[in-house]
Amino acid sequence: MRRVVCEAVGELDSLVVVDEDPPAPRPGQVIVDVAAAGVNFVDGLFVQGRYQIKPPTPFTPGSEIAGTVAALGEGVEGVAVGDRVMAQVGLGGYAEQVAVAATSLVPLPAGLSFGQAATLVQSYATMLFAYTRRTHVEPGETVLVLGAGGGIGLAAIDVARALGLRPLAAASTPEKLALATGQGAEAGIDTATEDVKARARVLSGTGGVDVVVDPVGGALAEPALRSLRWGGRYLVIGFAAGDIPRLPANQVLLNNRTVVGVDWGAWTLQRPDEHRALLDELLGLVDAGKLHPVEPTTYPLAEAARALTDLAERKVGGKVVLVP
Secondary structure, X not given: OEEEXXXXXXXXXXXXXXXXXXXXXXXXXXXXXXXXXXXXXXXXXXXHOOOOOOOOOOXXXXXXXXXXXXXXXXXXXXXXXXXXXXXXXXXXXXXXXXXXXXXXXXXXXXXXXXXXXXXXXXHHHXXXXXXXXXXXXXXXXXXXXXXXXXXXXXXXXXXHHHOOOEEEEEEOOHHHHHHHHHOOOOEEEEOOOOOHHHHHHXXXXXXXXXXXXXOOOHHHHHHHHHOEEEEEEEEEOOOOOOOOOOOOHHHHHHHHOEEEEOOHHHHHHHOHHHHHHHHHHHHHHHHOOOXXXXXXXXXXXXXXXXXXXXXXXXOOOEOEEEEO
């Protein structure tokens, strides 16, 4: 089988594809034939050595997969060869086959493609965690979503709609704004040509938004913070722009605003039982037809470096998967 390997941290194009013997399942494991492996911004940070967690090399990136069960290890029950499943694997997803703990498998939700399933959990669980565990939202509140054409942005809009919120989209191109409004955003703000603070205040209809979702950082952070009304919450999710902003403390003080850190990944390790409950809640929303994950852009497994580069340079909207 083929597997993408980071032999030493550095440039994204240093990734290599190796051919090796297929994995054999250990007791309690299953082997999954990977139909789609989710590509996330954080995967590139791992490869470049820019993330706070630095796995020892060599390693295979990729935390999300979807596919079909190919083999069972000793003692595995409740799973059958041929089952369509999805799983969070931490690392190792960029491969044709992956050994996964049977307890980590989730049956593929009805109505989702392999690509949708392989890009669901990281983005959607992050946003459900943000809205319901890191802050409190009420139906009818307005949410300004920065980077609205990206994977987290589209999930932020979709989950917001499911919770009865009013999402507004901010993105850098008309194409990304079209993706966001197609996902359910009430209106769009072109960050290349419009004043984010002024436009968000007008579109809110209340003189300011209630929540800001920021996976971007950079120059948009301060105007987005200033767009918040009384009691507004600013959710810090990531820094896709590359620059970590310095938010003015006086703007947090004014109007009793709150800045909230959202680190879903660390929380899953600290609170695995609570995460399982969050995942059940997320899958319940999917089964109820309240969430509508987009079909991702696909790249061949051998083009993992190009997929990560396009994602890092924000050349692609929505989600991305590798298809072995």
